[in-house]
Amino acid sequence: MKKLRKGMVLFLSLCMITLFIPITAHAITIDITGTINGPTYNGMDVTIRSETGKIIYGKFIDNTVYSKEGALILGGDFINSQIVDDGNGRYGLKMDTENLAIDQPLSEYTIYGESTPKDYAIMRYNHDFSFKLLTDTANGYYPPASISIMKGQTELSSQSDYTYDMNTGTVTINGSCVTAPMTLKASGVIAPHLSVMTPVFAEEQEGYHQPAAQSVTIANQGAADAAISDITLIGANMDSFTLIGPQTGSIPAGAADHTLWAIQPKENLECGTYIAALNVTYDDGRIASADVSFTVSHSHQYNGWSSDAAHHWKECIAGDNVIDKAAHTFGGWVIDTNPSESEKGSRHRVCSVCNYEEKEEIPVVTHTHTPETTWNSDKDNHWHECVAHDGEKIGKDSHTAGSWIIDKSATETEAGSRHQECTVCHYVMKIQIIVPTGLPEAYTLIVGQNVSWKPAPSGGEWSYDKDFLEMTQDGGTYTFKALKVGKVTATYTVESVSCTVTITINKAGEVPSPAPQNPAPQTGDTSKYAAILAAGLVLTAGLHRSDFPQEAES
Incomplete structure (x- = not known):
């Protein structure tokens, strides 16, 4: 028990001490x-x-x-x-x-x-x-x-x-x-609640007699009497009216048509509409308001037509009214000056109602190029000239080369010629001389026999029946060997020109071996063609087909 009492005393002492120790509270x-x-x-x-x-x-x-x-x-x-x-x-x-x-x-x-x-x-x-x-x-x-x-x-x-x-x-x-x-x-x-009904005055003509004053009707829709502390006209036209009646007053609760005041427009007012506001102020500061208006007009007298770019109208001489405003009714355009390629023209049209005249420029005429029927050409292109000869080249385009056209066929002894022209304008694009081939038209061999030819121009290709003939080549010399009896052809083609040799092959011993018909010239024997080549292998540009003698195409 003693220990318990001591513990209680110590606890109470500590509690008493903490009451006097400052404590800092952290947030x-x-x-x-x-x-x-x-x-x-x-x-x-x-x-x-x-x-x-x-x-x-x-x-x-x-x-x-x-x-x-x-x-x-x-x-x-x-x-x-x-x-x-x-x-x-x-x-x-x-x-x-x-x-x-x-x-x-x-x-x-x-x-x-x-x-x-x-x-x-x-x-x-x-x-x-x-x-x-x-x-x-x-x-x-x-x-x-x-x-x-x-x-x-x-x-x-x-x-x-x-x-x-x-x-x-x-x-x-x-x-x-x-x-x-x-x-x-x-x-x-x-509280009171007022509604104000002001009179509506009929429109008067200028020179009018002053209209009679008309009553202002005020209704109190509230449940308390309304004590009026002030009633007045306000606004820019307030001096155009006279307010008749006391400055203050009282309107009973529920009154529907209380009329203590009247309003009268003043006399000699100019033409126009006059508007003012009638303010009725309660004693607690509330305000009830309504507008009053009065219009003075005159017998309008109108000038002739007035107009702008879009409309016409008639306006009163007093400037206070407009009638008959409408869009113009234009007639057709009339040419005053015709345009050219360098100068503008002009035209006008007139409104059939007010005679307003609208003018308009006509742009310069844009030249339209018209081609001639004939073709013009140079070595690369063809075109049509403009009929005005103004330097315009119409439809200018590159030449389109056609097939070779034989002008003169070549023989063994005489050169031929051919040309290539544009398929559109027929401009002669190329001319070539066709030299003799040096090949016979026919030849006879016996089986196992050889013959050699050196055709010109060189670089061509041969076509022949390989069952009957065998061909070997040494540079520009071609040697054919007969393989079996028969009659065949061998065709040499160079620069799109072909020459065909008909070859007859016989058995050995049947007939004597004949001398070659129309033998080909020996290798190097081209002297008789030199002059032809020198004179003929000339490409002449700018010439047309009509410049050369014509033959049927081969």
Whole structure:
């Protein structure tokens, strides 16, 4: 027991000592994505985040509340505390109202410890928030002359923090104030509600007699009498009317056609329409208003036709009215000056209604090249000249070479010629001399016998029946050996020209071996062709087929 008593004494002593030892509290932050409703946070920073995070109510003492990611703060007591918003926060405007509502969606939340839910409008951080007070006019309630908006314990200023129009019930809270939850305090009031019906004056012609004054009818649709503190005309044309009646007055509740005042247009007004506003001011500052107008016209006298590039019309000499405005009705174009290839022309057309004349330039004439029927050509191309001989080459294109055309066939002793011309314009592109081949037309051999020929020009190709003939070549000399009895041909083709030798082959001993018919010249025996080649192998460009004697093509 003694030990127990000593332990208790020691514990109590320690507890007493701690009451007098200063303690330094380190900052603690809690992060919440749910709902706070009721607790107290003393010296402890709070982060409320996301659209699911909300503060309905709580006490926050000596700390910082961080609003992040669209969190919602509806209310609370913030004592020596501040709210730091990331720019996405939302705040509640609690409705502490009677006999009125607002034209914004509302959400209901119940504060911890209370049984009746409250209505809240939701405002966005740092954004203007506008709404309109809705009153029960059927029972005589109208927006009050003033309202109160509280931000914590501070009342916002109606001059700088928000605006309120008692006539329309419109409220706009400045966005710079939307940094914390607020409370709207307002009550609908039983008040007069006036509607003003001004007279409608008939249009008068200039020189009119002053119309008679007409009554202004004012109805009071409210449930309270209306005390009129002022009635006046305003606007740029207010001096064009006379207001007749007392400056003040009273209109009973429910009065439908109270007529204490009248309005009369002044005389000698110039042509024109005159508009002014009649303002009726209640003693609580409300204003009911309506427009009044009066028009003075004259008997219009119109000048002749006026016009611009698109329309014509007639205008009153007083400049106050236009009639018969319409688009021009033009006739056909009339040529004034014909254009050329170097000079522009001109033309005009006239409106058949107002005689407005529209003028227009005619562009210079663009020359159209027309080809001659004959072809012109050089060594590479062909074309048609323009009939104007202006140097234009129409359809210029490269030559298209055709097949060789034999002008004169070659014989063993006499040169021939041929040419190649363009298939389009017949320009002679090439001319060639065809020299004799040096080959006989026919020849007779016996089986096993040889014959050699050296045709010219060289470099050609032979075609023959290899069952009857065997050919060997030594440079430009070709040797044929007869293999069996028969009659065959051997054809030599060079530069598209062919020469055929008919060869008869007999058996050995049947007939004496005849001397060769039309023997080929010996190798090197070309002297009789030299002169022909020197004179004939000339390519003459720029000549047409008609420049040469013609023969049937081979």
